[in-house]
Amino acid sequence: MPVPVISTDVLILLFGLLLVAGVMATRISTRFGLPALILFMGIGMIMGSDITGLIFFDDSNLAQLIGVAALIVILFEGGLQTKWSSIRSVLAPSASLATLGVLITTTVVAVAVRFVFGFDWIESFLFGAIIGSTDAAAVFAAFKGKNISPKVGATLEAESGTNDPMAMFLTILALDFMMKPDTTIWDGIWMFVLQIVVGALIGFILGQLSRLMLNHLRLDSSGLHAVLMISMAFLTYGVTAYLLGSGLLAVYIAAMIVGNADTAHEVTIVQFSEALAWIMQIIMFVILGLLVFPRQLIEPDLIWKGLLISFVLMFLARPIAVYLSTLGMAFTRKEKLFISWAGLKGAVPIVLATFPLIAGTENSQLLFNAVFFVVVTSALIQGTTLTPLAEKLGLLGPDKIRSPYTIALVSSKQSQHKLVPYAVTASSSMIGKTLADITLPPNTVVNAIVRNEYLIPPNGQTAIEEGDLLYVLASMYRHDQLDQTFGEDGLDRVEL
Incomplete structure (x- = not known):
């Protein structure tokens, strides 16, 4: 059936309505404690062809492009506000959770998927890899303004900002095993080492270059410094990906270097990045909501299987991964329990689930629907109970002090x-x-x-x-x- 062509004016009208609805949804999210991503995706699903029929969207390539672009902005904004002084002491547990933790989660989930969905072992491992990482956008949003125990909060933020390379590596490795029979485990190990080393190196180099540009480059408007930094974020990702490194890791490292540098344009850059990150979150989750067809999500077979995998993920895979990844490290039982429950899922698994859709692998649509279902379940159950659990465990202090005023020294010239x-x-x-x-x-x-x-x-x-x-x-x-x-x-x- 031919898809009706929508005029430019109508597209702009719909785009404006979607953004306004997304902004209004954040008010509902704050008031009722619902994760914003649920409401954003809900808007997309309602606007889609299965419910109102206003927009028909099934372009996995475009959804992946928008998703990756949004993740670049979100990780950059998160890195800007990650202070080196707060994560220096938790580098070991964060790195362990971001690598070993993701691998353990992937393996446990893969075993469950093998018996619940009946996929072969490689497909099951692919599912586990897609769903294995903690989502940076979800974690940054959940902790914004909350006074979580500094060690726990810093560990989770650093983990979520750095574990995407591991999830992407495992996803690509599983796809390679499916599409290229001659792929070996040594190919995978080399790919992982290359992604981490190149990602960290390019991130450090371009982060330092960005810092120097901020301190020495004079622009006609202070706002241009913010535009320049966002441009550097995309450049960092592009250069790193071209050199076969992890672009997302590079962006996060570069953003941390910029965010921890003293610059007169800090307020402008942070505010611009935060606003752009919100816009990209709304667009990304709405697009991902449009990509899914709700009728396929309410099939009884998918519901019970999705709930079972969600249970395994939340109550078995993530806790096992956390406890094994932090063995011998100075975390209390309450802290480990909270870190286990804070393994929020969000945009990254859904974006990664578009990889098999684009590759056209067997069961790719079922896999995408199941991943979407698990992400929604995780956000609804874990996202809404995270703050009460932190309070119950004694890990939540008073909300962070934030000024109702924005007062900054803004100058187009360099100021000391x-x-x-x-x-x-x-x-x-x-x-x-x-x-x-x-x-x-x-x-x-x-x-x-x-x-x-x-x-x-x-x-x-x-x-x-x-x-x-x-x-x-x-x-x-x-x-x-x-x-x-x-x-x-x-x-x-x-x-x-």
């Missing part, structure tokens, strides 16, 4: 100064003192105070109160000294 926010905690020795009583490093001044969500222009007689947010203008060369001085006085640096 930056506004840095600090929160006054209950233990601070500055409480009750006036600004005139406080000794600050040279060429440092408190420019603004946010108190009870109101902005106060300070003067020398302004007294500091608990909960105040101080915006300090300081030379970038003084930031370490400022962090040390304020840290000793009970002030915490606030994330932008």
Whole structure:
């Protein structure tokens, strides 16, 4: 049956409606604790041919392209906000979870799929590989603004940001075994080593280049620096993939280097990247929702098999992988339990599930539908219970302090100064003192105070109160000294 042609104006109208609906969906997500990806995919499914029939979409190649592009932006935004100081101490467990953990999860799920779906062993391993990684977009979204135990939160963020290469490697390896009978395990090992080494190396080199460009390249508008960094993210992925490395790993490493560098354009870059990441998330999940046909998901045979695999994944595969991957490491039983439950699935498994669709392998449509079902189940069950579980286990503190105001020094020229926010905690020795009583490093001044969500222009007689947010203008060369001085006085640096 011929597909009706939609005019450009109607396409633009639908695109606008989808974005508006996606933004409104985030309000529902926040209010009711539902993962946003469920609502975004739900919008796509409703707009698709099976329900309203507004849009017919079955282009796996385009869906994969949009998915990979979105993951580049999402990983870049996540890397920007990942501080080296917080993940340095959890590199070992994160790396173990991102490699050994993914392999163990893949293997356990593959065994279950072999007997539940009746696939052959290679197809079963392919399913396990696709569903084996923790999704960065889902984890970053779940933890945004939440004060999860620093060690646990940093471990999960680092794992989710770096485990995609392992999942992609295992997926491609399984497809190679299916499509190229002469493929050997040594080919797979060489592919994995090449992906990690090239990905890490190119990510480091282009991350340092990006940092140098930010600090020395003068552009006519501050916003162009943000555009430049996003462009560098896509360039990093492209160069790395061309050299047979892991583009996603390279993007995450490059973003971490940029995010941990002191630059006058930090606020502009972070805000632009966050906005673009939201847009790409909405587009990606809506497209993935359009790609699936809901009638195929409600078949009884798929439902009971999908639920069984979801059970194995959540209650067997992930916990076994976590406990074996963190043997001998300093995690409590409660922390391991939470890390086991926080193995959220999201965009990456669905995007990887388009690989066999494009390759045209046997059972590829069934595999895609089953992966989609498991992702939805994981998001609904794990995503909605993650915060209550953290609170129950004593791993959740008060929500992170975030200012209702965005105050930044924005200049088209290179500046050596930056506004840095600090929160006054209950233990601070500055409480009750006036600004005139406080000794600050040279060429440092408190420019603004946010108190009870109101902005106060300070003067020398302004007294500091608990909960105040101080915006300090300081030379970038003084930031370490400022962090040390304020840290000793009970002030915490606030994330932008």
